[in-house]
Amino acid sequence: MWLHVNPKLSVPVYQQVIDGVKAAVAKGVLKPGDRLPSVRELAVALAINHNTVAKAYQELERDRVIEVIRGRGTFIAEPAVPPDSERRFAELRASMRKLLVDAHHLNLRPEDVLAMFQDVVHQWKREEDGHEDGHRDR
Amino acid sequence: MWLHVNPKLSVPVYQQVIDGVKAAVAKGVLKPGDRLPSVRELAVALAINHNTVAKAYQELERDRVIEVIRGRGTFIAEPAVPPDSERRFAELRASMRKLLVDAHHLNLRPEDVLAMFQDVVHQWKREEDGHEDGHRDR
Amino acid sequence: MWLHVNPKLSVPVYQQVIDGVKAAVAKGVLKPGDRLPSVRELAVALAINHNTVAKAYQELERDRVIEVIRGRGTFIAEPAVPPDSERRFAELRASMRKLLVDAHHLNLRPEDVLAMFQDVVHQWKREEDGHEDGHRDR
Amino acid sequence: MWLHVNPKLSVPVYQQVIDGVKAAVAKGVLKPGDRLPSVRELAVALAINHNTVAKAYQELERDRVIEVIRGRGTFIAEPAVPPDSERRFAELRASMRKLLVDAHHLNLRPEDVLAMFQDVVHQWKREEDGHEDGHRDR
DNA sequence: GTGGTCTAGACCACC
DNA sequence: GTGGTCTAGACCACC
Numbered sequence: 416m417w418l419h420v421n422p423k424l425s426v427p428v429y430q431q432v433i434d435g436v437k438a439a440v441a442k443g444v445l446k447p448g449d450r451l452p453s454v455r456e457l458a459v460a461l462a463i464n465h466n467t468v469a470k471a472y473q474e475l476e477r478d479r480v481i482e483v484i485r486g487r488g489t490f491i492a493e494p495a496v497p498p499d500s501e502r503r504f505a506e507l508r509a510s511m512r513k514l515l516v517d518a519h520h521l522n523l524r525p526e527d528v529l530a531m532f533q534d535v536v537h538q539w540k541r542e543e544d545g546h547e548d549g550h551r552d553r
Numbered sequence: 554m555w556l557h558v559n560p561k562l563s564v565p566v567y568q569q570v571i572d573g574v575k576a577a578v579a580k581g582v583l584k585p586g587d588r589l590p591s592v593r594e595l596a597v598a599l600a601i602n603h604n605t606v607a608k609a610y611q612e613l614e615r616d617r618v619i620e621v622i623r624g625r626g627t628f629i630a631e632p633a634v635p636p637d638s639e640r641r642f643a644e645l646r647a648s649m650r651k652l653l654v655d656a657h658h659l660n661l662r663p664e665d666v667l668a669m670f671q672d673v674v675h676q677w678k679r680e681e682d683g684h685e686d687g688h689r690d691r
Numbered sequence: 692m693w694l695h696v697n698p699k700l701s702v703p704v705y706q707q708v709i710d711g712v713k714a715a716v717a718k719g720v721l722k723p724g725d726r727l728p729s730v731r732e733l734a735v736a737l738a739i740n741h742n743t744v745a746k747a748y749q750e751l752e753r754d755r756v757i758e759v760i761r762g763r764g765t766f767i768a769e770p771a772v773p774p775d776s777e778r779r780f781a782e783l784r785a786s787m788r789k790l791l792v793d794a795h796h797l798n799l800r801p802e803d804v805l806a807m808f809q810d811v812v813h814q815w816k817r818e819e820d821g822h823e824d825g826h827r828d829r
Numbered sequence: 830m831w832l833h834v835n836p837k838l839s840v841p842v843y844q845q846v847i848d849g850v851k852a853a854v855a856k857g858v859l860k861p862g863d864r865l866p867s868v869r870e871l872a873v874a875l876a877i878n879h880n881t882v883a884k885a886y887q888e889l890e891r892d893r894v895i896e897v898i899r900g901r902g903t904f905i906a907e908p909a910v911p912p913d914s915e916r917r918f919a920e921l922r923a924s925m926r927k928l929l930v931d932a933h934h935l936n937l938r939p940e941d942v943l944a945m946f947q948d949v950v951h952q953w954k955r956e957e958d959g960h961e962d963g964h965r966d967r
Numbered sequence: 968g969t970g971g972t973c974t975a976g977a978c979c980a981c982c
Numbered sequence: 983g984t985g986g987t988c989t990a991g992a993c994c995a996c997c
Contacts, residue, residue: 535650565971604975787946
């Protein structure tokens with residue numbers, strides 16, 4: 416299963432579902448056109464309430480990450496610039512600045528953070544390659 | 554004023570105060586030994602309740618960002634590695650991975666994010682220099 | 692009821708709640724997975740304000756004694772070494788030294804304190820056994 | 830100097846003075862008949878307010894740890910059972926039980942605590958011997 | 968239902 | 983003056 420959820424975390428469960436789907440898409444585990452489990456199926460699989468899954472799917476649809484086709488099911492959407500993307504760019508920059516603040520309080524200088532981030536990017540890409548291969552094999 | 558707060562945001566007001574103080578320290582606007590406004594003063598200045606400021610100050614003290622001297626006031630602490638820093642490092646890496654996910658859904662590749670991050674770091678350092686100079690001039 | 696609170700004492704009420712829960716866990720009265728009363732229920736039972744209970748629960752969660760599952764309730768956590776435990780060990784030794792100082796002013800020599808402590812430990816274990824049996828009998 | 834005080838700690842300064850004097854007596858650094866600095870002298874030496882020292886001395890006198898002889902000065906009292914000593918014995922036992930609770934949450938069993946306490950006692954006595962010698966030499 | 972946040976206002980110990 | 987605690991009561995997100 417490409418999705419797990421932990422009700423003990425402070426992050427709301429519905430948000431964990433959103434984050435999980437987005438991460439799977441970003442990692443290439445889920446590709447445009449892939450079918451998602453139905454709300455009820457996913458709720459059972461994750462042992463959570465179906466309302467929680469429904470809320471997550473609604474928000475993912477608003478963000479154009481998934482498409483709900485009535486009577487057919489739920490699918491990963493083609494990559495698209497999400498609505499309100501100017502604001503989202505600003506938020507991304509804000510997140511990066513927050514990263515620098517948090518790092519400062521771990522006694523890291525900006526250069527250290529940059530190096531750490533490069534490391535994370537490299538690891539990310541290595542994992543991505545793994546998934547590409549996996550898909551090629553099918 | 555180096556701190557502003559917006560009660561309309563979904564992030565709690567007390568958390569905004571915490572983030573604001575940490576950011577000011579990271580930026581060099583506040584330096585070790587500097588005195589913070591009293592709980593009541595800051596509450597009036599931000600137009601929020603004193604309990605909200607008190608909660609923020611208490612959490613900042615637990616994180617060793619500030620030191621409270623009872624009956625005297627509140628001061629920026631010497632830089633210190635916070636408790637539980639191993640966990641915090643893991644969280645920092647997780648934040649970086651989340652950044653990559655969010656960026657993917659804005660049609661940015663990891664290289665783009667890295668470039669954007671470098672840009673943010675450069676801007677950060679330019680601002681930092683400004684503060685250094687400002688202090689030197691006094 | 693395994694918890695009582697006395698607002699007349701100089702130790703804050705929320706701290707008494709924290710100490711009481713920790714003691715119940717240490718004594719085996721509360722076991723991992725056990726559900727705690729809700730914030731409001733406990734507040735009514737102890738005749739204190741719900742904010743006071745909430746503050747205690749939040750601190751207990753930070754110390755990993757309990758786990759809060761939002762919208763569901765509060766539960767005793769699996770035993771875990773708390774963050775910052777090196778510091779806590781030092782505090783434990785300091786408490787022991789303070790014990791020796793206080794005992795000196797009651798005209799007790801260190802050997803007397805040690806004997807008294809052994810006695811307290813024995814009584815503690817007898818009580819613990821009682822709880823074990825009680826659970827077994829059910 | 831046998832006494833130090835740290836206003837940054839959460840323990841009130843006047844309480845630190847009380848604890849410090851009691852510890853010095855228990856360790857043999859101060860002996861019955863020894864003269865304490867005047868309130869003003871000690872306040873200057875510790876860089877604290879003289880009211881704070883006065884408050885500490887008053888409580889030490891109430892506990893029969895020191896004796897104030899008007900016009901002459903302040904002296905360490907002969908060892909004496911303090912007033913209300915029955916209550917103090919109960920408190921000592923309560924402190925020991927609290928030690929066991931705190932230790933439980935550091936994953937220590939009562940036997941571990943007992944061993945640790947024995948270790949603390951041994952170290953304490955070694956330090957005491959050191960002081961005895963120092964006094965003999967005078 | 969659950970816990971989390973916030974305000975308004977009181978009272979307290981400490982310095 | 984300083985921060986810390988507590989109550990009463992409101993509103994909110996989450997499940």
